[in-house]
Amino acid sequence: MSDFEILDDAFRTILRADSAVRKLAGDLRFTEGPVWVPAEGYLLFSDIPANRIYCWRPGEGLSVWREPTGNANGNTLDRQGRLVTCEHSTRRVTRTEPDGTITVLATHYRGKRLNSPNDVVVQSDGTIWFTDPPYGIKPEEIEQPHNYLFRLDPDGTLVAMADDFDRPNGLCFSPDETCLYVADSSARHHVRVCDVRPDKTLANWRVLAVIEPGAPDGMRVDTAGRLYSTAGDGVHVYAPDGTLLGKILVPERPANCAFGDADRRTLYITARTSLYAVTLAAQGI
């Protein structure tokens, strides 16, 4: 069990007897944005500097799915199964339609260009939430006064929902969507959480965890509400109350993770030059 660090007995219920971290692909540059596509039975993920989105199909391996991508970073699916993507160099959030055409969803806020949208999640009513730190642009290219957390409503209205993050980054909802988790990947190393009200305003922000080593980036939850946050040494698994249950140790530093396969029991992990996976007893959402 050297792939895992068990800090609480509850972590054992997450693992299968044969759970192990497997390397699926290497020789990449900086991998991010994993998302499982159930309708196709494959994983998509970004290689940001390579300007590519790759497809990993179990049993077949790796292929280039899109190039160029605007240096795509985070990806997710909306409720119709369409890919929603954060693009660094084109500084926008896009949606890929079933016929492959790209619809631009957001480029500006209050007349100024977005920084470099980083990661994205879609609520069950179709509302899109994304973070906008400046990792993908030069300091002199920054137009926004803050690194916002944004809410993009189904009618196209873009609303800044938090302005006090240093580097807002990965984000995900609790299974019932009453809580929103957002990473601050600055020197703060914070995973913050807030309550999501029925009117989609946010309240009661608090720090759930301070990630060490490294800073949090992408994160996901499982059906039991446990949070899987990337960290410097792997993926840290937290109970909803913030108790660190254990760690999935990864040879390279992960930037993001996503549950996949038909049963959603495999956690795919994008970590620098590689793609890893670990099959668990836990089931992701």
Ligand code: MG
């Ligand atoms: Mg990120």
